Amino acid sequence: MTNASPGGVTETEWSAAVDAVRGLTPGPDGDEVQLICHVNPDGDALGSMLGFALALRERGITRLRATFPGDFELPTPYQDLPGVELLVPEPEAFRAPALVMTFDVAAESRLGDLVALLRAPCVVVLDHHASNTRFGQVNLVDPRAAATSVVVDGLLSRLGVPLDAAIAECLYVALATDTGSFKFDMTTPEVHELAARLIAAGISPGDISRRIFDTRPFGAMKLAGEVIGRATLDPTAAGGQGMVWTYATQADLARHDQRPYVLDTLIDPVRGVAEADVAVVIKETPQGDWSVSLRSKGAVDVSRVAVSLGGGGHRLAAGFTGHGTPEEVAATVKGLLAANLI
Ligand code: AMP
Ligand code: MN
Ligand code: MN
Numbered sequence: 001m002t003n004a005s006p007g008g009v010t011e012t013e014w015s016a017a018v019d020a021v022r023g024l025t026p027g028p029d030g031d032e033v034q035l036i037c038h039v040n041p042d043g044d045a046l047g048s049m050l051g052f053a054l055a056l057r058e059r060g061i062t063r064l065r066a067t068f069p070g071d072f073e074l075p076t077p078y079q080d081l082p083g084v085e086l087l088v089p090e091p092e093a094f095r096a097p098a099l100v101m102t103f104d105v106a107a108e109s110r111l112g113d114l115v116a117l118l119r120a121p122c123v124v125v126l127d128h129h130a131s132n133t134r135f136g137q138v139n140l141v142d143p144r145a146a147a148t149s150v151v152v153d154g155l156l157s158r159l160g161v162p163l164d165a166a167i168a169e170c171l172y173v174a175l176a177t178d179t180g181s182f183k184f185d186m187t188t189p190e191v192h193e194l195a196a197r198l199i200a201a202g203i204s205p206g207d208i209s210r211r212i213f214d215t216r217p218f219g220a221m222k223l224a225g226e227v228i229g230r231a232t233l234d235p236t237a238a239g240g241q242g243m244v245w246t247y248a249t250q251a252d253l254a255r256h257d258q259r260p261y262v263l264d265t266l267i268d269p270v271r272g273v274a275e276a277d278v279a280v281v282i283k284e285t286p287q288g289d290w291s292v293s294l295r296s297k298g299a300v301d302v303s304r305v306a307v308s309l310g311g312g313g314h315r316l317a318a319g320f321t322g323h324g325t326p327e328e329v330a331a332t333v334k335g336l337l338a339a340n341l342i
Contacts, residue, residue, distance in 0.1 A: 009154070024099060032063045036049075038105045044175075046170075048171070049066050051083070075259075100123045100124070107131070122137055131313065168197075247281070267295055294306055294319060295316060
């Protein structure tokens with residue numbers, strides 16, 4: 001029995017990925033392997049990538065680097081993840097690695113300038129976005145998986161790599177973040193079965209959850225209060241099922257001396273509003289455009305909304321890059337909701 005969700009990945013693809021990893025020459029003169037996750041990495045992107053990195057290192061792959069595009073800044077909760085020492089800034093990525101593996105990357109557009117590395121002789125994609133563009137030679141893409149870490153677990157089990165505590169911590173962070181602490185629809189029996197095996201490997205779920213979900217700077221809490229305080233409810237949106245939206249600017253971050261990642265969890269209180277199916281948080285980027293988070297309770301396919309605006313994601317959780325004022329971005333989203341009712 002395998003531990004990955006069946007169906008999304010063919011046995012041919014699993015075998016090709018196993019062969020690509022088993023074919024690597026280990027050691028200091030061995031093959032270079034570059035691991036990449038998506039821009040603005042979240043818990044699934046980092047946890048999946050570092051968990052697999054640790055497994056490769058245990059197999060003797062020492063010419064091994066992990067990276068992500070853009071500023072080399074990790075959200076504070078992820079700075080202590082096992083394997084974080086394998087992370088290098090984008091400019092220090094290998095130039096011509098033998099193998100490239102991507103984690104939680106739905107499309108080339110999420111790779112920034114690292115897209116050039118897709119010229120490597122072998123590219124293996126591990127992901128769970130239904131919108132994945134299958135840009136590798138080998139595509140381990142399972143839209144039924146709750147997190148990319150479920151796909152990583154499937155590959156590790158086929159490689160015969162046991163889950164030690166360090167790997168398990170990475171995969172648990174990935175699984176817990178992408179399932180919203182085991183609350184979302186994707187929280188299947190397989191998710192809990194994987195969580196059970198990860199906990200059995202010796203991790204402390206209470207400590208991890210406290211660090212990842214329940215610890216924030218005082219300024220981040222004050223900032224959240226302001227951003228939530230300016231939320232707008234539009235009951236007419238989404239064919240009358242409602243939309244609630246808010247925004248946060250770079251000036252808000254500066255006033256509270258906070259880093260952008262603290263805005264990423266603000267979608268959670270906003271999406272809890274009973275009167276709205278759709279929640280939208282519009283976050284200003286350092287470049288002056290807007291990183292937009294979309295969530296639906298089930299009435300709207302927000303991934304279709306995001307894709308039509310150049311972004312992507314899942315049916316009930318998606319995002320895109322917006323332009324104009326926050327009001328204009330909200331109006332653009334509202335204009336697309338009624339056409340994308342499920
Ligand atoms: P977020 O709102 O940032 O938590 O993202 C929700 C989902 O949408 C995740 O699966 C992301 O991978 C996806 N997503 C967010 N922003 C973008 C974007 N600009 N392009 C493609 N996918 C995105
Ligand atoms: Mn992600
Ligand atoms: Mn993910």
